Amino acid sequence: ETGVTQTPRHLVMGMTNKKSLKCEQHLGHNAMYWYKQSAKKPLELMFVYSLEERVENNSVPSRFSPECPNSSHLFLHLHTLQPEDSALYLCASSQDLIQLIIAGELFFGEGSRLTVL
């Protein structure tokens, strides 16, 4: 198993659908993140979870709903999305938020390519 696994790798959905993206990390990390990557834009930090508690909601619309049932799993629930939400959604983890200061390393999954029709 790779360190951070994301499913599905590709998702096509209509604007009225409800779907979920899943992320699982096998690294024993305590912090997990959702990033959005759109063409020609910087990676946008969406949500941060530390020890299963959300510590950041970076002004993300409510049509994106994160869930972190335990420190190994992170979900992003999607409903009534817009075509401009089409992007690569990347999950990442780090040892913890404090370790990010020392080691600064994020471990990324391969991403879920989302297309909203």
Next chain:
Amino acid sequence: SQQGEEDPQALSIQEGENATMNCSYKTSINNLQWYRQNSGRGLVHLILIRSNEREKHSGRLRVTLDTSKKSSSLLITASRAADTASYFCASSYSGGYQKVTFGIGTKLQVIP
């Protein structure tokens, strides 16, 4: 915004040449990292440099940091076709809790 900006946005070189990418950021940082992303894949951490360091090496990679200019550079020496990827700088700073923000990236093409 803390977001870094990479320069150039695209770079095409011949195999064996050196590739230099630059990054600028806006506020004080704890450290700066460089990541690599193959097309449509996740990002992979390459190297980290702390705010009190000026230069760091890892294999064919050399990173410099100039905190007075709020800039960093990544040098890849003796490039290979397999180095073709996008490279991102990420600045890490404390804003309530530790945050990592990324730039747009430099798309590097190494021609065999």
